[in-house]
Amino acid sequence: MLRLAPKLAVDYLKAKGYNITWNWQEQLEEAHVKAFTVAKVTRADILETIREATVSAIENGTSEREFIKNLKPELQRLSWWGKQIVIDSKGNAEQVQLDSPRRLRTILRTNKITAYHVGRYAHQMENVDEQPYWQYVAVRDSRTRASHLALHCKMYRYDDPIWDTMYPPNDWGYRCRVRALSEFRLKQQGLKVSKSEGNIKTDWELAGVDKSTGEETHAKVSRFTTDKGTIKTGPGWNYNVGKSAVGSDIAIIRKLQQIQNRQLRQEVIQAINNSELRHQYFEKWVKENLGKQGASNRYITAGFVSENIAQAVNQIVGQELSQRVLVMSEKRLAHANSLKHHTGGVRLDDNEYASISRIIATPSLVVWDRKGSLIYFNKDKTIKVLVDVSGKEKLKPKEKLDVVINAYKLLNYKSVLAEISGENYKVLEGEP
Template sequence: MPETRMPGPVPKDALAYFKDKDLRVGFDHRDVWGDEHAHAFTVAKMTKLDLLQATQDSLADALENGETFRDWSERIKPEMAKRGWWGVKEQIDPLTGESQRVQLGSPARLKTIYRANMRSARAAGQWQRIQRTKESRPFLVYRLGPSEEHRADHVELQGLTLPVDDPTWGQIYPPNGYGCKCWVEQVDQATRDQYAADGVPDATASQEIDPETGQPTGRRITRRVPAQTSRPNLPRKRYVNKRTGEVQYAPQGVHPAWANNSGQARVRVLREALSRKIETADQQLARAAVNRVVDSPVLDQFLADADAHKAVLARTTDHIDEASRRRVIDSIGDLPVAYADRELAAYVGSKTQLVRMSAESAGKQLVRHPDIDAASYQSLDEVLATGEVLRKDIRTIIVFGSDSSGAHLRAVLKRAGKNNNELFLTTFHRVDEGRRKKAREAMKRLRASR
């Protein structure tokens, strides 16, 4: 977003995202790469953990209190100098073992550290707000920031107007490089239609010049660029990280270190961290943690990611490339959606009580049961705890229950994994009482035939 908007406290979820980052020591900026930045705080050549922690804490304070760069730099510079992290010094590169003269702290590096962390945290926070308000403002417009000069590839993106959940935003959601001030404007249908008809305000418009004096008048020339309402063909460039050997592809004009959506990356990291914590927690804490996931933007984002690819996930489109489909499934992952009682887990033969939903099941749900939204999953835990359980086969059970409004719901759980250490929700939808009675009678006939 524009630099003038940067001061001011960030939203709580963006601040929590920044504070929850793990410390990662790196000698070179390429040692921590891509999505790793979503869960790791690092400063190149800052190899002392105590100084790295102090720097992260100082930036968290700056984010929380809305400090300007000048305020923050005046606080942190003496701390860095006191700990010997200032100026040009000799350091050993742990990868090569060679000694190098390297630039540590400097005014220019402080600006990079401040701006990169401010922009990524604010972008992550903005993405969460976008997800919460996309029903009334379902479109995003790519806008240029207040820089005097703009990258040519970013100018080409100016005016791009696409739905919030279009997968393109997973590749070019700004910032898209060091020093990038691009931002997105969230708009409603009427504004989107107006932009499509009249164009989007052009941020590259020059200042008006007085013909008599030859001096700027202080006004900018009003100019508009066409709104691009179709998904663009983004040429991709191959990058090889010479430090790690990792090969990465990023859209042309997007720096590979910024080639992700910081808001989506935040959700993926939070999801993975929560999953690990839930698996090791006791029953009460685990159930509370799962409930927080289901009642948070994490579930909204998971379903939005699945919705963007539901045709591929549910196999409702022709000519599916299985390798591409697998990449989609792997990129979305799965999500904890409930925590079953011990008895229920034992009945289905599962060694875990944590119930997950895969990307594939989420895509099928969105196609077959579009009325089941994120809020509906808040009833799942209660359905599993109080519902009527019927066995479908040795690995699968069906649970019939009701939500707080009295609506009948059907959930199907299936155990998986070589050691029966996974438990998945394969479907969850509303049913009428007749369907429930038929299922019960079918189960009785099946038991009687054995």
């Protein structure tokens, strides 16, 4: 029995986009992490209704019975209930079972279990220094599949490749979980740590068939054999949902867990999950706020400081400065768009301002300015983005974050080379 999903799990669900699909196999594995979808739902209003009800039910601990009771009349109102003749995207007519109590129950359970394990994975990654050993735990009752008992009580380090595919859930109706143990608990319980490297076999299996065309979709599956039997991932489940959702960088996950502002945390998850969507959202925000009167200290996620860059900065200054999450405030955007920049010819155009998040994501060069800031350069080295890592910026809501303090055209790249040569700039990443 799953408890109410932790906040991070709910935030993960809220960060998902939408995707219209006809068959469930059209969106497999990591694609599910990025977008909420329900097979045969071809209207955005219906998909949004189901998604909002699902997130609300998981966030508030609503029972399956209550979830179905509340959602059924809404879907009936939208004419999306029972068996109907529906036209797919290719113009083919097909009689399909739209929503039903059984299907709604599956939707809720699947989203609940994936959200639960996203939150659990993030929490366990956050604590790997103290609890680096992960144990697979199956529910042993009459409903448990025999294959799942093959891993029951088996112990592997958190960074063992087995967790790339066997971290739950890895099939429909999955109830297994992973628990983390410390070195002390490991020895106390007399447990042995195994290694899976080289023993995981990958194959392809049929995931589904399009009834109208006969087209088959195949998906990767993994098999792993222990002294208790063989466990296999289901088609479409051959991945670690937690790792796909929040990444495997321990430092990032720890910072993510510390962010109290839930809206920002959802944006951060979205940035990890779906960078292109995040860039588009950042672009929209920039264009809405450029030239706006009465700029405030409110902000938006602009990107991340990588672990390598953060460690390099901390080593240079002799203390931990970088918060790793970069944001752009309305005031900083207004400053970058100031009259001073206009008259000096260094003001970026709207599209260049909107590209700041992309520059941070894939810089050609990153340097540390000994005056106290990080500088990111775009691919052509014609734009520089300065980041204040002091954490002193007064933001609303309050967070200790790295702030993008300026962005402008670079008129003379030779001046950058001179700063590097004179050791005023320290190269952290990329080539000058």
